Amino acid sequence: MGLSGQKKRKCGFARKKTDGWAVILLLGALTAGCGSSGEPHSSSAAEPAAAKGETQAAADSVRPAGERAAGSGDDSGSGTARLIDPALYAGTAIGREQIDLLNDLLAAQNAGDARGYAALFAADTPEAETKIEFGVERIGLYAGSAESNGTAQVEGAVRETAQGSDHPIVYTLERETDGWRIGGIKRAQGPYADETGYAGESAEIVKLINAGTRYRNAGDAQAYAKLFRPDASMRSLDESPGKVEETLIPDIGFPNGDGTLIVNVLQRYEGQTDVHVRAFALGKEGSRWIILDID
Numbered sequence: 001m002g003l004s005g006q007k008k009r010k011c012g013f014a015r016k017k018t019d020g021w022a023v024i025l026l027l028g029a030l031t032a033g034c035g036s037s038g039e040p041h042s043s044s045a046a047e048p049a050a051a052k053g054e055t056q057a058a059a060d061s062v063r064p065a066g067e068r069a070a071g072s073g074d075d076s077g078s079g080t081a082r083l084i085d086p087a088l089y090a091g092t093a094i095g096r097e098q099i100d101l102l103n104d105l106l107a108a109q110n111a112g113d114a115r116g117y118a119a120l121f122a123a124d125t126p127e128a129e130t131k132i133e134f135g136v137e138r139i140g141l142y143a144g145s146a147e148s149n150g151t152a153q154v155e156g157a158v159r160e161t162a163q164g165s166d167h168p169i170v171y172t173l174e175r176e177t178d179g180w181r182i183g184g185i186k187r188a189q190g191p192y193a194d195e196t197g198y199a200g201e202s203a204e205i206v207k208l209i210n211a212g213t214r215y216r217n218a219g220d221a222q223a224y225a226k227l228f229r230p231d232a233s234m235r236s237l238d239e240s241p242g243k244v245e246e247t248l249i250p251d252i253g254f255p256n257g258d259g260t261l262i263v264n265v266l267q268r269y270e271g272q273t274d275v276h277v278r279a280f281a282l283g284k285e286g287s288r289w290i291i292l293d294i295d
Contacts, residue, residue, distance in 0.1 A: 083139050094141055097179060122174040150174060154171045155264075158187075170186040170187075188248040211227060212227050213247060216237060241276070279295040
């Protein structure tokens with residue numbers, strides 16, 4: 001098919017209330033948007049995925065560093081608050097070494113330590129991609145992929161200021177001889193997914209998702225509906241949550257046995273601060289990719 005990435009991940013999340021905070025249980029590799037309600041799965045940087053952890057740890061993890069309970073989120077002995085609490089991800093696809101790397105990256109990022117920040121990237125990372133471009137007030141991790149050929153991926157959202165909105169982000173991690181390093185960082189840059197770097201059918205899929213965003217934002221219900229199969233429940237703009245402000249596609253995998261391809265898309269909508277994870281079910285109609293439905 002010429003599609004890169006992994007096969008559809010299994011649905012594996014549930015919600016529970018912990019000290020007033022909604023916490024996502026990340027069971028292995030997470031795929032959001034599972035279920036039949038049609039409601040998009042919404043997660044903010046103030047709602048990290050979790051598998052285990054005390055009530056206080058869960059509450060602390062969603063607060064800005066300055067608001068955490070004394071001594072929480074810091075197991076390094078340095079006295080510096082860590083934005084990601086490893087206890088919340090025990091038993092998930094996001095490993096402890098990967099969390100430590102991300103915490104080191106965020107610490108250098110927020111301290112303005114350009115040299116320390118750049119040192120955490122893989123040796124073959126272009127220098128331009130190792131520059132500090134923004135700070136992070138909060139971070140939530142939604143999903144982690146299993147290591148494949150020395151590479152793994154972590155998806156989530158970051159909030160740059162306490163009163164700001166969440167921004168979709170994907171960290172690519174590469175295993176080197178001395179441990180994990182950052183291979184790249186993708187952050188949403190606007191309402192449309194970046195189409196560069198894709199070829200063949202993968203490029204057609206990204207263009208299809210971007211076309212849906214373009215017609216939705218323009219309020220063109222007729223053009224939007226033509227992107228879907230006729231019986232799709234989400235082909236009406238009345239079913240959409242509003243205009244899209246940011247879009248990021250973490251990965252494009254392979255179709256299932258029946259030809260259906262599931263693409264998880266991270267989006268934030270106008271007037272909202274949270275990032276939603278939408279599962280686009282795609283299929284072929286002749287030689288053309290169409291949207292079968294959106295969960």
